[in-house]
Amino acid sequence: MSQGQSSSQKSPVTDANTELAKERNRIAAERTLMAWIRTCLALISFGFGIDKIVAVLRSQQRGYSPHAVTSTRLVSLSFILLGLFALGAAAIQHQRALNHIQRPVGYRYSPPWSIGLAVAIALLLIGAFAFIAVLIGSISY
Numbered sequence: 001m002s003q004g005q006s007s008s009q010k011s012p013v014t015d016a017n018t019e020l021a022k023e024r025n026r027i028a029a030e031r032t033l034m035a036w037i038r039t040c041l042a043l044i045s046f047g048f049g050i051d052k053i054v055a056v057l058r059s060q061q062r063g064y065s066p067h068a069v070t071s072t073r074l075v076s077l078s079f080i081l082l083g084l085f086a087l088g089a090a091a092i093q094h095q096r097a098l099n100h101i102q103r104p105v106g107y108r109y110s111p112p113w114s115i116g117l118a119v120a121i122a123l124l125l126i127g128a129f130a131f132i133a134v135l136i137g138s139i140s141y
Helices: 003-060 066-102 115-140
Strands: none
Touching: 003 066, 066 115
16 A cells, blocks of 8 residues: 555545534534524513513502503513524524534634623623512512
8 A cells, every 4th residue: 555545545534524523513503503492482481471471460450550560561571682682693603603614624713702691691680670670669569
């Protein structure tokens, strides 16, 4: 065997390994997107559910506080908007991951911005707003 033959024999194996690695990364990106879809669906459903529960309670009660209804509506809408924002961001990040995998040039790691961190910060803000709204509502009673 000459030197040229041994290198040509290794080339298809390397290409197969590279393609299999790309396929594993693509499947991992799909799983990540599906996890984000479930998370966003939960956020949207939670916001919708809060709004509907408050609407039912409000229709059964005469002496409700308009402040409590407004703050609850804002929290509900915040959950829905957060779910929509995170879903859009996850779709963009997924497409960027697929484009990154398909590049023919060698692999260069570039960490993307974290959707999870952005959602965590938004949930922190929504939670703080809800806490203040409940605190103000309990003081006024």
